[in-house]
Amino acid sequence: MTELEKMGARARAVAKTLRTISADSKTTALEAVASAIIEHADTILSANAEDLTDAKANGMSESMQDRLLLTKERIGDMSAGVMAVSKWPDPVGKVLEEYDRPNGLHIKKVSVPLGVIGIIFESRPNVTSDCAALCIRAGNVVILRGGKEAYRSNLAITKVMRKALTGAGLPEDCVQLVTDTSRDSATEMMNLTGYLDVLIPRGGAGLIRSVVDNAKVPVIETGAGNCHIYVDKAADIDMAADIVFNAKTSRPSVCNAAEKLLVHRAIADKALPVIAAKLQSGNVELHGDPASKTIFSHMKAATDEDWGREYVDLIMGVKVVDSIDEAIDHIERYSTHHSDCIITEDQSAAEKFMAGVDSAAVYWNASTRFTDGGEMGLGAEIGISTQKLHARGPMGVNQLVTYKYEITGHGQTR
Known part of the structure; x- marks a missing residue:
């Protein structure tokens, strides 16, 4: 033996x-x-x-x-x-x-x-x-x-x-x-x-x-957590900045840390500079698609490999989307089905997102960092x-x- x-x-x-x-x-x-x-x-x-x-x-x-x-x-x-x-x-x-x-x-x-x-x-x-x-x-x-x-x-x-x-x-x-x-x-x-x-x-x-x-x-x-946060057109921008910052920077090496940021085009001009600046104050390196870079130029250009990658580091992919449907489709394609979040004040948008995203934990206006046995009242995990x-x-x-x-x-x- x-x-x-x-x-x-x-x-x-x-x-x-x-x-x-x-x-x-x-x-x-x-x-x-x-x-x-x-x-x-x-x-x-x-x-x-x-x-x-x-x-x-x-x-x-x-x-x-x-x-x-x-x-x-x-x-x-x-x-x-x-x-x-x-x-x-x-x-x-x-x-x-x-x-x-x-x-x-x-x-x-x-x-x-x-x-x-x-x-x-x-x-x-x-x-x-x-x-x-x-x-x-x-x-x-x-x-x-x-x-x-x-x-x-x-x-x-x-x-x-x-x-x-x-x-x-x-x-x-x-x-x-x-x-x-x-x-x-x-x-x-x-x-x-x-x-x-x-x-x-x-x-x-x-x-x-x-x-x-x-x-x-x-x-x-x-384990593997390519977790997304989608900032809807009806999001509270200050809330979004706080949630994204916490989800990315509080402990970037763990699986419930956010890795991708999706922002609705209708709010991107206002929201993205605020969120991106806050992330960069926490030393987060941003990899953005062309639309994101047009709005906030202090980003590296994202590649196709970025969207499916779990960084486990102070790096975040950023993409502007035209609709909640595009956000859901993007998550469906690239998510590891761990934890994904919508930030919005629109209840119908939240309900659509939570029903449409097929992940183990789906959030509305809260950090993905709560996907944890202790935080969810289940004890250690x-x-x-x-x-x-x-x-x-x-x-x-x-x-x-x-x-x-x-x-x-x-x-x-x-």
């Missing part, structure tokens, strides 16, 4: 235990993990500092360094996220439906864990604790495979969590980390049928596409699903279960 197959075998053995463990036991274990993260913050930060040193030496962009960076505040957020998950109602064992058949059979549809979840992710080490906590709360075992950029950070966090789980009475193999960060390990994980029940990629468009295209294990597609099965949008605890039927009879035969 390969090392990954051994990990898979251990995970399946532990899954038998975890799917029957009490809600209180899972709560206690997660509370222990949350405390341990704070207690061992210095160890985690030391490991992260080494990762950052290597990242800088290897020329990693500042936006990607931000994804990698841990601080005491972010460590505190990681701990708080785990604690929040520990308090979330247990999603396992809920009776979803219950009924009797004419032949006397009593049928219950009951929520159960997915089983063993594999997660392939890139340079955000907080994903390690978030995903582990969510999986455990929902009774799942998790095998994590992070990127080489965050290897030391992920290893330090995983060691802390495993020790805390053991101290709380849960098997340490509830959480395992793949130590081989080569492409070979990712490829093997995509083909780990018989061990993994589902595989979830978290990262850039390239990683997600590779997993979706090549995995034999069932995949939940998450394992990712933003951009597909329609098995879950869509922020995937919290309740999206990490499936169901089975429990049928009780008294001697019936068919």
Whole structure:
């Protein structure tokens, strides 16, 4: 057996235990993990500092360094996220439906864990604790495979969590980390049928596409966010400027950051200079179509490749459109179906946009940055699903279960 197959075998053995463990036991274990993260913050930060040193030496962009960076505040957020998950109602064992058949059979549809979840992710080490906590709360075992950029950070966090789980009475193999960060390990994980029940990629468009295209294990597609904001002809310009600025600059390296700005031609002469100037005050590089550049000349010329690109940086594509229909058509062509927004005071335009845009989250007069499990009241999230099965949008605890039927009879035969 390969090392990954051994990990898979251990995970399946532990899954038998975890799917029957009490809600209180899972709560206690997660509370222990949350405390341990704070207690061992210095160890985690030391490991992260080494990762950052290597990242800088290897020329990693500042936006990607931000994804990698841990601080005491972010460590505190990681701990708080785990604690929040520990308090979330247990999603396992809920009776979803219950009924009797004419032949006397009593049928219950009951929520159960997915089983063993594999997660392939890139340079955000907080994903390690978030995903582990969510999986455990929902009774799942998790095998994590992070990127080489965050290897030391992920290893330090995983060691802390495993020790805390053991101290709380849960098997340490509830959480395992793949130590081989080569492409070979990712490829093997995509083909780990018989061990993994589902595989979830978290990262850039390239990683997600590779997993979706090549995995034999069932995949939940998450992440890539080519998110649009459409400023309608009936928009409040000051509101639009504030929303676009927040959606682009508050954290440009994450998937719910806005990447494209579409402006209705009827308002473009007034709105675009205000919005563009505010964006440039935040060091955003604008790539505009010819109409945008005519109105606001301090832009680079956009190419055809710009419209489908997720920048994950302080860059934004800008386009003037003739109608709300053109905006919707443009989004349909280029969106990753993550998060898209309309800014308007016209309710009928908003309703048309929200009905016509086929994305996991569609906004009216609010920043796309709210596509987040915590912000939407779902607790921490394992990712933003951009597909329609098995879950869509922020995937919290309740999206990490499936169901089975429990049928009780008294001697019936068919």
